[in-house]
Amino acid sequence: MVRMTGWNGSNESTAERIANVLRQQITEGDVPPGTQLSEERLVARLGVSRNTLREAFRLLTHDGLLVHHHNRGVFVPVLDEADLVDLYRLRRIVECGVLRSLTGLDPNLLLPLRVEVEAAESAASRGEWDEVVTANMRFHQGLVRLTESRRIQDTTRRVLAELRLVFHVVSNPEVLHERYVRRNRALLDLLEAGKIAQAADELEQYLRDAEEELLDAYRTMRRVGSAEYARTSVAGEMR
Amino acid sequence: MVRMTGWNGSNESTAERIANVLRQQITEGDVPPGTQLSEERLVARLGVSRNTLREAFRLLTHDGLLVHHHNRGVFVPVLDEADLVDLYRLRRIVECGVLRSLTGLDPNLLLPLRVEVEAAESAASRGEWDEVVTANMRFHQGLVRLTESRRIQDTTRRVLAELRLVFHVVSNPEVLHERYVRRNRALLDLLEAGKIAQAADELEQYLRDAEEELLDAYRTMRRVGSAEYARTSVAGEMR
DNA sequence: TATTGCCACATTGTTCAACAATCTATAGGG
DNA sequence: CCCTATAGATTGTTGAACAATGTGGCAATA
Known part of the structure; x- marks a missing residue:
């Protein structure tokens, strides 16, 4: 697998690009509330490093689309x-x-x-x-x-x-x-x-x-x- | 220099701890608006890795206490x-x-x-x-x-x-x-x-x-x- | 059977070093 | 004086490694 490093062909950072991919999947309902987002699997699927993925997580957490539990990972929140x-x-x-x-x-x-x-x-x-x-x-x-x-x-x-x-x-x-x-x-x-x-x-x-x-x-x-x-x-x- | 890795003695993550240190310095006015926060220097001064420091940056950006310019770094915003x-x-x-x-x-x-x-x-x-x-x-x-x-x-x-x-x-x-x-x-x-x-x-x-x-x-x-x-x-x- | 304690496993938290991409300033040519 | 090209400094991203924590199974016990 050819992996791009550095310049990614646009003005947005890789983390933002990944965040937008995940944002769409979450808002469209493809990833239902309660789902845990595994770092390991998403790294493999999205083709970015763990650090970049975690930065994308932070962007989405900012918008309330993910919640972060310390030492347990990130989840799509279940709103009550x-x-x-x-x-x-x-x-x-x-x-x-x-x-x-x-x-x-x-x-x-x-x-x-x-x-x-x-x-x-x-x-x-x-x-x-x-x-x-x-x-x-x-x-x-x-x-x-x-x-x-x-x-x-x-x-x-x-x-x-x-x-x-x-x-x-x-x-x-x-x-x-x-x-x-x-x-x-x-x-x-x-x-x-x-x-x-x-x-x-x-x-x-x-x-x-x-x-x-x-x-x-x-x-x-x-x-x-x-x-x-x-x-x-x-x-x-x-x- | 002895560098702690992993468990940091509290329930907050290292990034949150660093973010709080920086937050205080910014809100107290020790770091005036317009200042650029250099990753290299802060890594050396705070004794954390670049990734963790960047996570702290994200937390503060979330609160509007830092602004991020792509490929240029983070700054204390100058509000007009x-x-x-x-x-x-x-x-x-x-x-x-x-x-x-x-x-x-x-x-x-x-x-x-x-x-x-x-x-x-x-x-x-x-x-x-x-x-x-x-x-x-x-x-x-x-x-x-x-x-x-x-x-x-x-x-x-x-x-x-x-x-x-x-x-x-x-x-x-x-x-x-x-x-x-x-x-x-x-x-x-x-x-x-x-x-x-x-x-x-x-x-x-x-x-x-x-x-x-x-x-x-x-x-x-x-x-x-x-x-x-x-x-x-x-x-x-x-x- | 239900509960407790222990241990191995899987996952996240953090660090480090390397390289790619970009910005900035400087020097040189017109 | 202005424009361009190059070098140096800084950020962006990666991959690997290890530490710390959470989870679930298993055995021992009541």
Whole structure:
């Protein structure tokens, strides 16, 4: 096997490249929550050194997509109800706070929002629910981009990345995400009409409803599917 | 030189220990903004391997206390006016949002706030301004702890850590921090009286005033002290 | 049978040395 | 004075080695 060393053909470091590969596999659900990522196996599979892999681990840990247990390794976190509540509490504060703090609206920043709304509607009509989720996330990322604040955007990016892990714990994403496509459009309409305060209130309720429905999904999952859940998703190991 | 390998006598990893050493030096101002941290020299001085040092770098980069330039190394960031505005925008949204989202108040969580207020007052009377800043930061950290939300607390921790870098760019901290000790007490009084909404409004104005004063400090510094600033704080190198 | 203690094994934590790739500064030519 | 090329210094990445820890099995015991 020919192994490249040093220059890797792009401007991103090898660790970042590896981190992006793993990030995609985790966010897409290929590596379910609870899975341990073995250094030895991933080194063999990805063709990088242990140190570089561990650096990639750190980048993902930064985003909450991996958790590190000292002397035990890294795992895809299993988010529970408390995490869900925590994530939505932060989302409400940040996203609604962003809207309420706006003094003016740059129409150029509203354009990408419409793109995402339509992408979500299109994907929903085709039944591509993963794409619906992705477009929805990009929509909310675009919402906070209205502030042009790097740190707020970074915070939101991390929160949304973790939220994807929640979506992989609860099943049947379609029933959850379907109605929020419509509410995204309603939200955008309010913003385009300049009704910022009203949009913030709608978003607040939107997020409360979403949290409540996800909590319901957690509860029913724990009631009817705990055995199945334990069999399929716990103590896995990424090869 | 006897070099310890493996077990280091505590439950934290070597990288975390090194990160804490560097964190203190950076937040205390021993390593001014703009300084490059040379791997070679720090490896020699701290007695750890390059890989471990680089892991410590990652941890600090995570908190915004270091910035990484690809193929050029890590630096203590020099925060400018835009960063200052960004940090305070996030502070206002998070800290005020936390207060406004409170439904009830746990008196037990208010106790540490009073401790910090009195610590700040005591330190101010003794003229120990660094300790005033630290107590002030712990006060605001305690404020967001009212939510008992891990992620909100982490976000605040990062923001406050970065803010310390701002305080090292502008000089004369005493005149800036003195009056905020009093406002901290006023804030706490409002909270202890259960006037949460009023406290949130006071905090909002508090943070706007602080941002404005720091911006003034930046402007005067750039006007009267740009030559001195360039001489003392730019392109340093940590030995 | 259930529990405890011990030990071997697998995995992670850390170090070290080497080389590749990149950046920076300097010197030389136009 | 500006541009380019080269040399030196620094970071990026690798691979191997050993230390320390966590895990699970096995035997001895109650």
